[in-house]
Amino acid sequence: MRTRFELVLQGGDAVSLRAAGEEALHEIAEAERLLSRFRRDAVVAHVNREPAQRAVPVPPALRALLARCRAVHASSEGAFDPTATADGARLAMDGLSQVACDEEGRVRFLRADVTLDFGGVGKGYALDRAADVLEDAGIAHALLHGGTSTVLALGPRADGRPWPLGVPDPDVPDGPLAWRGELDRCALSVSSSAHVPSLAASARAAGDGHSAAGGRTRVAVARVPFAADSRSGDEGARADAWSTALVAAGHQDLEIRDCA
Amino acid sequence: MSDLDRRDFLRRTGGGLAALALAAEAAGAEMLLPDPLPRRARAQDAKLAIGVLGTGGRGRAALDELATVESARVVAVCDVDEGRLRGGRRRAPEAATYTEVAPFLAHEGLQAVVICTPTHLHRPAVTAALAYGLHVYCEAPLATTIGDARAIAQASADAAQEGRVCAAGFTARANPLYRRTRELYATGGLVRVLHAHVHDHRRTSWRALAPDPQLATARNWRLDPAISLGLAGERAAHGFDYLHWATGGTPERIQGLGQLLHWEDGRSTPDTVQLQAPLSGGGTWSADLTLANSWGGEQVHVHGVGGTVRAVGTNAWLFKESDAPIQGWEVYAARIEQLGAEGLVLLANATKLAAQEKLHAGVGLEHSPHWFALDDFVGSCLAGEVPACTPTDALPATVMAIAAAQAVRDGATVAIDPADWQLG
Numbered sequence: 001m002r003t004r005f006e007l008v009l010q011g012g013d014a015v016s017l018r019a020a021g022e023e024a025l026h027e028i029a030e031a032e033r034l035l036s037r038f039r040r041d042a043v044v045a046h047v048n049r050e051p052a053q054r055a056v057p058v059p060p061a062l063r064a065l066l067a068r069c070r071a072v073h074a075s076s077e078g079a080f081d082p083t084a085t086a087d088g089a090r091l092a093m094d095g096l097s098q099v100a101c102d103e104e105g106r107v108r109f110l111r112a113d114v115t116l117d118f119g120g121v122g123k124g125y126a127l128d129r130a131a132d133v134l135e136d137a138g139i140a141h142a143l144l145h146g147g148t149s150t151v152l153a154l155g156p157r158a159d160g161r162p163w164p165l166g167v168p169d170p171d172v173p174d175g176p177l178a179w180r181g182e183l184d185r186c187a188l189s190v191s192s193s194a195h196v197p198s199l200a201a202s203a204r205a206a207g208d209g210h211s212a213a214g215g216r217t218r219v220a221v222a223r224v225p226f227a228a229d230s231r232s233g234d235e236g237a238r239a240d241a242w243s244t245a246l247v248a249a250g251h252q253d254l255e256i257r258d259c260a
Numbered sequence: 261m262s263d264l265d266r267r268d269f270l271r272r273t274g275g276g277l278a279a280l281a282l283a284a285e286a287a288g289a290e291m292l293l294p295d296p297l298p299r300r301a302r303a304q305d306a307k308l309a310i311g312v313l314g315t316g317g318r319g320r321a322a323l324d325e326l327a328t329v330e331s332a333r334v335v336a337v338c339d340v341d342e343g344r345l346r347g348g349r350r351r352a353p354e355a356a357t358y359t360e361v362a363p364f365l366a367h368e369g370l371q372a373v374v375i376c377t378p379t380h381l382h383r384p385a386v387t388a389a390l391a392y393g394l395h396v397y398c399e400a401p402l403a404t405t406i407g408d409a410r411a412i413a414q415a416s417a418d419a420a421q422e423g424r425v426c427a428a429g430f431t432a433r434a435n436p437l438y439r440r441t442r443e444l445y446a447t448g449g450l451v452r453v454l455h456a457h458v459h460d461h462r463r464t465s466w467r468a469l470a471p472d473p474q475l476a477t478a479r480n481w482r483l484d485p486a487i488s489l490g491l492a493g494e495r496a497a498h499g500f501d502y503l504h505w506a507t508g509g510t511p512e513r514i515q516g517l518g519q520l521l522h523w524e525d526g527r528s529t530p531d532t533v534q535l536q537a538p539l540s541g542g543g544t545w546s547a548d549l550t551l552a553n554s555w556g557g558e559q560v561h562v563h564g565v566g567g568t569v570r571a572v573g574t575n576a577w578l579f580k581e582s583d584a585p586i587q588g589w590e591v592y593a594a595r596i597e598q599l600g601a602e603g604l605v606l607l608a609n610a611t612k613l614a615a616q617e618k619l620h621a622g623v624g625l626e627h628s629p630h631w632f633a634l635d636d637f638v639g640s641c642l643a644g645e646v647p648a649c650t651p652t653d654a655l656p657a658t659v660m661a662i663a664a665a666q667a668v669r670d671g672a673t674v675a676i677d678p679a680d681w682q683l684g
Contacts, residue, residue: 015525019467026317030324033628040624041574041631043328049626059327060353105327132350136343138471233350 002038003123003147007130010141010158020137024130024144031126034062035118037088047107048086048115055106063105065118065125068234070096072241079249080241084117123150124189124240128233135231143183149190150243152236153183170194170217178219178254185226187235189243193218220246221256306642308395309371311336311355311364313385315348316468316479318399319376323351325631326374332638338364341475361385365392372425372641374634375399378481379489383408386651390419390426395641397634399429401497401658402651404489404665406680409658414683416651427637427647428654431629432502434636434647436608437576438629441562441569442506444578444606449587450564453507457561458499458535458547460491463554465523466531483527485669491533492516493665496547499560500664501649501657502571503545507562511537511545511660513675516667522552535664537676547664570603574625577603594623655681 005028009017036042047056069082073096083095091114098110109115118125123146131154134142142154143163153163162182169178170192181188194217222242224235242259310332312319319339326332337348338358349357358364365373365388372395375385382403389396396416403409416426432438445453468479482488489497503509514537518530535547559572566584570577579601580590593604605623625632633648640647659681663674 015465015467016469019465020469022464023317023468030321034324040626041628046328046626057328057330059324059351061327061351064353133347136346137469139469 005123005126005130005144005146007134008143009134009139011139017139020134020139023133023137027129027133028126028146031122031129034059035065035122035125037115037117037119044116044118050109052109052112052114055102055104055108057105058107060105061129062107063101064234065121065237066099066101066107068237069118069121069241072238072245076242076245076249080120080245082116082118082121082241083114084119085113086115088117088119120191120244121237121241123147124152124187124236124238125234127152127187127236131231131236132233150187150236150240151183151189152187152239153185154231156184167219167221170219179221179256181221181223185231187224187226187239189222189236189239191220191222191243191247193247216253218247218250218252219254220244220250221254222246222259223257224259306331307333308638308641309333309335309369310638311338311367311370311373311394312348312352312376313338313361313364313373313389314376314378315339315344315351316341316376316378319344319374320347320351321630322374322376322634323348325628325634326638327351328627329631329635329638331642332634336364336367336370341470341478343471343475344479361388365389365394371395372397372637374637378487379494380404380408380481380487383412386412386426387415390415390424393424395425395637397427397429397637397647398651400501400649400654401489401493401661402428402654403658404487404493404662406659406662409655409662410680410683413651413655413681417683420646420650423644425637425641425644425647426651427633427640428649428651429630429633430498430501430505430649430654430657431633432498433505433649433653434633435573435625435629436632437574437606437625438502438506438571440606440608441571441576444569445507445562445564447587448585449566449578450562450569451566451584452543453509453562453564454543455563456503456507456509456543456545457563458496458503458545458549459556459559459561460495460499460547460549461553461556461558462551464551465525466551467525483529485529488529489661489665490518490529490668491531491549491551492518492535492547492668493661495549496533496535496664497657497661499547500545500660501654502560503562504656504660505653509539509541509543509545510656510678511676512540513538513673514660514663514667515673516664516669517671518668521550530668533668535667537660537664569606570598573629575623576606578606579603652683655683 007021009021034043050056072080081096095114098114100108127144130144140155141158145151156162162184164182166177167179167190169175220243222239224239246255312322315337326334334352334355336356337352339345340359373389374397376399377385382398386398402412466482470476470479516535518533520530521532523531531552532550537545562569567580590604596603636648663676667674
């Protein structure tokens with residue numbers, strides 16, 4: 001995934017926690033082999049190589065992720081779109097509408113110039129899979145992050161307190177934090193306009209005379225709390241997708257939102 | 261094509277340097293080695309109903325791979341460990357789930373089972389699956405005792421006589437790139453094999469966490485010397501199978517050294533192992549395996565008079581000696597610099613890629629070796645053909661793995677008796 005993942009696990013002996021952590025990191029590596037556009041043996045890379053209209057079998061996990069992406073895509077009015085050109089550039093159209101899934105569990109592109117790009121959701125998805133195996137192993141106190149931008153708290157710290165964290169101001173890296181919060185049974189993701197070029201941002205910059213390049217970098221923080229009784233298993237992916245959507249569509253310098 | 265010999269090859273390619281010079285002008289695809297793994301014919305809509313028995317790490321990997329095999333449909337998964345089964349259910353949410361083997365094997369419509377249980381439990385699993393009339397794919401090595409391995413191979417051979425497809429999970433044999441290297445050896449690409457080396461480095465405790473001690477014991481079977489072949493057997497077996505199958509070599513004996521150098525966490529099994537195996541007819545194999553260092557991952561080097569082959573799962577290269585015979589295809593091969601030497605990139609489907617003028621885009625396999633093994637099994641079941649690796653094929657490397665484990669355990673040299681893999 002070309003980014004660093006780290007896990008903080010508490011509440012057990014070091015040998016057991018390491019074993020659980022290794023299994024979680026293995027799941028993250030498997031997530032990369034599912035979602036990477038660049039690894040030749042990755043499922044998404046394979047799908048992207050196929051010509052339009054050719055239906056390709058994909059794992060249920062990828063279909064479920066696509067379904068979740070469609071939901072965020074719809075709720076964000078298209079601001080989040082896990083598609084791109086073959087070169088990885090943003091499509092000048094609603095790309096997700098050109099990705100079809102059939103009853104056999106296969107995916108096909110309706111146009112030749114569309115490919116899948118889960119860069120805006122992949123880290124959250126990988127954290128979800130890691131959390132699955134940690135939960136199976138009985139780990140109740142864990143903080144996981146991918147690239148320091150997507151974080152998942154599987155329960156509080158071992159002392160019962162939530163995990164503290166802060167978001168730096170990208171325009172003043174050494175200045176005060178732009179946002180400070182606490183996490184417990186929650187996924188959180190941060191995106192900024194400096195890293196997520198978007199049609200919406202370009203259009204806004206052109207339309208209202210406000211230069212995206214010359215103005216403040218927009219930062220979006222999306223939080224997705226776990227349900228009261230259990231994880232749904234896609235909180236990380238949703239937080240990641242929503243932060244991407246918010247920064248693409250947002251109008252504020254700093255936007256913090258609890259997302260469904 | 262697998263038995264292509266050097267004379268056939270030279271005849272097909274026109275042979276010799278003069279022909280090579282002409283062909284270089286014409287850029288003829290005929291100069292390339294033939295494609296080594298034609299995909300088995302299968303009806304477009306044919307689907308094989310598969311069950312996966314054992315949803316630990318290997319079983320979950322099998323589920324991931326089977327999900328993208330076009331003719332496979334996973335209809336059932338089984339694990340006696342509920343926690344492991346949850347992992348299986350996540351990967352195959354539409355499949356029925358079982359915690360007992362008998363009802364799983366009796367699942368209506370089930371045609372084939374992929375057995376991913378711990379190695380010491382393969383025999384009862386294979387026997388039961390065959391008794392239910394199913395096609396069977398059994399992970400490798402086959403077993404932890406020669407008796408169990410022979411029993412699996414014999415039962416599978418008997419079942420094959422009745423039309424059942426039985427495969428073993430030594431994935432190199434279905435790996436298109438590894439098949440390509442085998443043809444390279446067969447056509448004299450290395451002239452003579454001097455030494456081959458299995459390198460298997462990973463940084464992992466090899467432990468699994470479980471919510472209770474009983475499950476922890478079961479999940480950590482690889483660390484129990486009473487039931488596991490350990491690093492020497494579980495990991496080196498795959499390299500040994502490749503070398504035995506691809507180069508034709510057979511060790512006379514195996515010497516082992518196992519040490520516990522890093523993971524001092526209460527285990528008694530070595531985390532670092534070296535093996536030496538002199539070959540009958542000259543030459544040696546060696547293996548270097550560790551759980552404490554990840555450099556280089558999993559790879560095999562075959563050193564010969566004509567050059568060295570380096571095979572790393574989804575990629576392979578040939579480093580030729582400057583005075584080695586030219587086979588012809590080298591003219592078109594992509595080249596890469598590695599550790600100060602220029603390697604020729606080996607491709608699995610060179611002819612097709614050459615026709616599309618995409619030779620350089622074909623570097624690396626599109627799927628994992630595990631995927632190719634499972635795809636081959638599925639295709640074999642649907643076509644009623646013999647798979648790339650049968651349990652009988654897997655018997656020699658399993659015997660070698662058992663000997664290697666014994667050599668490490670006893671710190672001794674263990675003789676290899678080829679009679680152990682001859683079935684009656």
